[in-house]
Amino acid sequence: MSMELELKNVHLRSGDKLKVKGEILHDAERFQIDLGCDSNDLALHFNPRFHDDTDGTVLVCNSKIAGCWGDEKREIDKPLQRGSDVKIVLKLSGDVFEVELPDGQEVQFPNRVGMDVISYIRVAGDFKLTSFKIC
Incomplete structure (x- = not known):
């Protein structure tokens, strides 16, 4: 039972935070949090994958410009x-996205496209969303 939340016409600027709370499903393979201006132009694609590695999670971060993916940044992680x-x-x-994980660990990903306003947010996959806040 995967879910999807898609928001358009939001206004997330440098310094703003997006807090996402929820439950990773027991049989989860992956979920994603996308930030950009639409589904084909993403400054950040945050995509934990649970099927790649039995010892932990592979955190994949990427960007998409005009429908074309960039080079993936991969990290093996345990807190998810x-x-x-x-x-x-x-x-x-500004020039970097900071993603704070549940154990206080932080993953950074460059703002490759130099997007200074995020107008599109999508949360999808094997994740039960319980709270969503922009502050």
Whole structure:
């Protein structure tokens, strides 16, 4: 039972935070949080994958410009586990995105496209969203 939340015409600027809370499904393979101006132009595609590695999660970050994916940045990580309740905080800090994970660990991904206003947000996949806040 995967879900999807898609928001258009939002106004997330440098310094703003997006807080996403929810439960990673027990049989999760992956979920994603996308920030950009539409589904074909994403400054950040945050995509934890649970099927790639049995010892932990592979965190994949990428960008998409005019429908074309860039080079993936991959990190093996432990704080995201199937069946767990999590809070993930995403922050646009000018030339970099900061993603704070549940254990306080932070993943950084460059703002490759230099997007200074995020107008599109999508949360999708094997994730039960319980709270969503822009602050």
